[in-house]
Amino acid sequence: MSKLLEIDQFTLHFPGRGALLNEVSLHVDDGEAVALVGESGSGKSLTTRAALGLFPETSRLSGSVKVQGLDTTSAPAAKLLQLRRNRASMIFQDPRAGINPVRTVGDFLTETLVRWRGLSREESVERAITQLEQVGLRRTKEMMRQYPHQLSGGMLQRVMIAAALLDSPELLLCDEPTTALDVTTQAGILELLREQQQARAMGMLFITHDLNLAASLCDRVYVLRKGEVVEHGAACDVFLSPQADYTRQLVGATPRIELDKVPTAPAADGTMPLLSVKGLGRRYELPGGEMLTALNDATFTLAPGGSLGVVGESGSGKSTLARMIVALETADEGELAINGRVRAPRPLRARERKLLAKDVQIVFQDPYLSLDPRIAVGKAVADVFRLHQGQGRADAVQSARELLERVGIGPERFESKPRALSGGQRQRVAIAKALAARPKLLVLDEATSALDVSVQAQVLELVEEVREQLGLTILFVTHDLAVVSRLCAELLVLQQGQIVEQGPTAKILSAPTSDYTRTLLDSRPRALWEEQPA
Amino acid sequence: MTLTGTLPLLRTHRYGSLLSVTGWVAVTVTLVVVLLSLLAPVLAPYDPDFVDLSSVLGGPSSAHLLGTDALGRDMLSRLMFGGRTSLVGPLIVVAASTVLGLLLGLAAGWTDGWISRILTRVFDLLFAFPALLLAMLAIAIFGKGLIAPILAMTISYIPYVARLTQQLVVAERSRPYVQAYRVLGFRTPWVVLGRVMPNLVPTVGAQSTLNFGYVLADLAALSFIGLGIQPPTSDWGAMIEEARGALLGGHVLPAFLPALVVVLIVVSINVIGEELSDRIGGKLS
Numbered sequence: 001m002s003k004l005l006e007i008d009q010f011t012l013h014f015p016g017r018g019a020l021l022n023e024v025s026l027h028v029d030d031g032e033a034v035a036l037v038g039e040s041g042s043g044k045s046l047t048t049r050a051a052l053g054l055f056p057e058t059s060r061l062s063g064s065v066k067v068q069g070l071d072t073t074s075a076p077a078a079k080l081l082q083l084r085r086n087r088a089s090m091i092f093q094d095p096r097a098g099i100n101p102v103r104t105v106g107d108f109l110t111e112t113l114v115r116w117r118g119l120s121r122e123e124s125v126e127r128a129i130t131q132l133e134q135v136g137l138r139r140t141k142e143m144m145r146q147y148p149h150q151l152s153g154g155m156l157q158r159v160m161i162a163a164a165l166l167d168s169p170e171l172l173l174c175d176e177p178t179t180a181l182d183v184t185t186q187a188g189i190l191e192l193l194r195e196q197q198q199a200r201a202m203g204m205l206f207i208t209h210d211l212n213l214a215a216s217l218c219d220r221v222y223v224l225r226k227g228e229v230v231e232h233g234a235a236c237d238v239f240l241s242p243q244a245d246y247t248r249q250l251v252g253a254t255p256r257i258e259l260d261k262v263p264t265a266p267a268a269d270g271t272m273p274l275l276s277v278k279g280l281g282r283r284y285e286l287p288g289g290e291m292l293t294a295l296n297d298a299t300f301t302l303a304p305g306g307s308l309g310v311v312g313e314s315g316s317g318k319s320t321l322a323r324m325i326v327a328l329e330t331a332d333e334g335e336l337a338i339n340g341r342v343r344a345p346r347p348l349r350a351r352e353r354k355l356l357a358k359d360v361q362i363v364f365q366d367p368y369l370s371l372d373p374r375i376a377v378g379k380a381v382a383d384v385f386r387l388h389q390g391q392g393r394a395d396a397v398q399s400a401r402e403l404l405e406r407v408g409i410g411p412e413r414f415e416s417k418p419r420a421l422s423g424g425q426r427q428r429v430a431i432a433k434a435l436a437a438r439p440k441l442l443v444l445d446e447a448t449s450a451l452d453v454s455v456q457a458q459v460l461e462l463v464e465e466v467r468e469q470l471g472l473t474i475l476f477v478t479h480d481l482a483v484v485s486r487l488c489a490e491l492l493v494l495q496q497g498q499i500v501e502q503g504p505t506a507k508i509l510s511a512p513t514s515d516y517t518r519t520l521l522d523s524r525p526r527a528l529w530e531e532q533p534a
Numbered sequence: 535m536t537l538t539g540t541l542p543l544l545r546t547h548r549y550g551s552l553l554s555v556t557g558w559v560a561v562t563v564t565l566v567v568v569l570l571s572l573l574a575p576v577l578a579p580y581d582p583d584f585v586d587l588s589s590v591l592g593g594p595s596s597a598h599l600l601g602t603d604a605l606g607r608d609m610l611s612r613l614m615f616g617g618r619t620s621l622v623g624p625l626i627v628v629a630a631s632t633v634l635g636l637l638l639g640l641a642a643g644w645t646d647g648w649i650s651r652i653l654t655r656v657f658d659l660l661f662a663f664p665a666l667l668l669a670m671l672a673i674a675i676f677g678k679g680l681i682a683p684i685l686a687m688t689i690s691y692i693p694y695v696a697r698l699t700q701q702l703v704v705a706e707r708s709r710p711y712v713q714a715y716r717v718l719g720f721r722t723p724w725v726v727l728g729r730v731m732p733n734l735v736p737t738v739g740a741q742s743t744l745n746f747g748y749v750l751a752d753l754a755a756l757s758f759i760g761l762g763i764q765p766p767t768s769d770w771g772a773m774i775e776e777a778r779g780a781l782l783g784g785h786v787l788p789a790f791l792p793a794l795v796v797v798l799i800v801v802s803i804n805v806i807g808e809e810l811s812d813r814i815g816g817k818l819s
Contacts, residue, residue, distance in 0.1 A: 326717045327717070328713055328716065328717065350719075350721050350722065353716065353717075353719050354719035355719075356719070357717060357718050357719030358719075360717075361717060362714070362717050364710035364713070365710075366710060369709050369710045369711060370711055370714060371714075372711045372715075372729055372733070373711075373733065374732055374733055375729070383720075384718055387719065387720060388718075388719070430714070433714065433718070434714075434718075437718055437719070
C-alpha cells in the first residue's frame, strides 16, 4: 500500500521557545480513515496544516511531511498550490468562518471550478448542484442563490464538505468539523463523511478532542499530547486497552452514559421545593417583527438537595431558562418561585437582587470571559464575602483563601490575574465566587463544555464534591447527556422551547418516552466495533 | 471606530516590546519637545519677547541657533516658550473631554431607555459640527483668547471619547463577568465605575492620545487665523501667522520652524496613539 500522507520525525518550534511539535511521525494510507486525538494545545491542528504546507511564520521545521511523495516543508509555492487545489482538501471547525458572507453559496462553489478547472459557468453550476445533492442537501438550485446566513450551521458544514469534495481530493483533512454543531446534526455530518470517504476511497485525517468521535469514524488512531505522539494503533486497541498513561487518563475522563452510575434522587419527603416553575414562558421579537418563543409553558420543581439536568440543543431554550432563574432575564408569563418566594414579573431592584443572590448563583460556560480580567482571583472572591457575609477586609481575604483552596486553587495563585490561569482553574475560581455568596441553588450553564475532557472530568468532580459537602441543589444546563448522567438524578429534555420529557435520569436514559430524547441518545457517536443502532 | 491609519511601512513591531522602533522615536520626539517647553524659563537663551531690531530676520548663527524673526526675536526661545501655550491648550481639552466623555459614554452605554437615546442623538449632533466651526462660534460669543477655543474644543471632542466608550460598554455589559457581578448582587454604580470603567481606560486613553494631536493642530490653526492666542504671547500657530510677511520676502525659517514642530509633534502623538490602540486592541481580543 502506498502512503498517501507520511509525516516523519516532524518537529516544529519557534526560536527561543520549546517545540510545539516534537518528532511527530504518522501516516495515512490510501482510502484509510485515521484519527488524530488530542486536547487543546496538543498540536493537532498544526500537524494537519503542515500537510497542506501551512506553517506559522518564523517557525523552524525539521523532518518531513510528504503528501504522495511531495515534501511540503520544502516544496516550491507553485507545487503547494497545486496540492491544495487538486489533491488535498480541508474542512474546518467553524463553517461560517470559511465562507464569504456577502457572496452566494453558488458563487462560492463555482469560483474555483471556473478559475482553476476552466469549466464554463453552466458546467460549474451543474457540477456544484450535483455535489450539493451528494452531500445530502435538498432544494439545491435554490440554495445556490442563498447567502451563508440563510443556512443553518449543519447545512453550511455540508456546503463546506461539498466544496472540499469538488476537487475530488485524495486526502481529506478534517479539523474538528462537528465540534460547533448540535449532536443530532453532528450525527448526520459524521455519517456523510464516513459514506463519502468509503465511496471515494479517500484518505482521511480526522482531528478531534473527542475519543468517542474518533472511535466512531476511524480505523486507526494517533494520540497527541503536547506535540508528541504518545500512542498509536488500531482504534479499538487504543481505546479498549490503552497503554500510555495519558491515553488511559483520557479514556477514563471521556464522559459516557453508565446507567448504574446515575445518581438517584432522595426520596420525596413533601418539603417545599427549592425551585418551583409554573407555566414559564419567554418570547423574543425578531428583527422582522416576528415573535420567537424561546421557552413555552415550562413547569417543574426541584427539591432542596436535588440535582436537575436540563438538556437540549442550541435554540432549545435551556440557557433562557437558566438566565430567567438567576433574573438576568424576565419571564413574559408564568411563575417562578425560589425558596417559596415568588419572583416579581419585572427587572429586580438592587435590594431584591442582593437577596436573590443568597438563594441562587450561576457559573457560565466560557471560562475566558467569566472573570474580570483586571481583578486578582483572591480579591474577586473576597469581594463577594465582603458583600454577602458582611466580613471586613482581612476576614474576607481569609475566607476567600480557604474557599479557593477548597476548590483546588492553591495560595500561590491568590494574587494571580485570570489570564495567568488555565481554563479549568478559571472555572474553579468562578465556582468559588458563586459559592462565596452561600447560595442554596447553583445553576451551571454549560459550565464544563468549553473545557478539555480531562479538565472537564476534574471540574465535574469538584461540583459533585461541593454539592455533597454543602448540600447544594444543582441545576445543570448542558447539551451533553453523558455529563448529566453522571451528575444529575433528574432530567428535563427541552426541544425548541418545549419540555418534551422529564423524570428520573436513569429512567429516561434507559427507556425514553419521547422520540426526541431517543434521537438524542442515538445520535451519540458509537465506536465502530460496537453495535450500530438499527 | 475608525481611526486614521499610519503608513504600513511605519509598522515595525517587534515581538514583546510595547512599541515599535518608530513608536519609541515618536515618544522620544514628544518627550524632547515637552521637556524643552517645560524648562523654557531655564534653558531658553533669550527672553522670547525681547525685540532686537538690529538683528531682524537673521539666519542661524552662534548667537541665535535657529535665527530671528521679523522683530529680531530669538526663534529658539520663542519656540520653547510657544510650546508652553501650544501644549497646555490640548492638554486641558484632552483631559476634560476624556473625563466627561467617559462618564457620558458609560451612561449612554449602560442604559437602554431614553437617557441612552438622547445622549446618542447629542453625540451625533456634535459629530456633525466641525470642531473649528464650533470654536469660532464660541470665540464670536466669548471673545478671543485661550478660554473660548478650549471650551469649544472640549465640547466637540467629547463625542469621540463618549461614542467609543459607549460601544465598549455595550459590548462589555453582556460579558459573563459583568453578568456575574449582577447575579452576585453587586450594586450597579459599583460595577460600572469600579469594575467596568477601569477595563475601558486603556482603550479610551489610546483614543485620547490621538485626540491630543488633532486638538493641537486645530488650536494652532485657530491661532494662525488670529482667533486664538493673541500677540505678543508666543504660540506656534501665531508664530506661523506672524511670519507670513517674512515668508513673502523669501525668509522661510520663521514660518517653517513652528510649522515643523507642529507637524513633528502631531505625527509623533498620532503614531503613539495608533500603536497603543493597536496593542490594546490586540490584547483585548
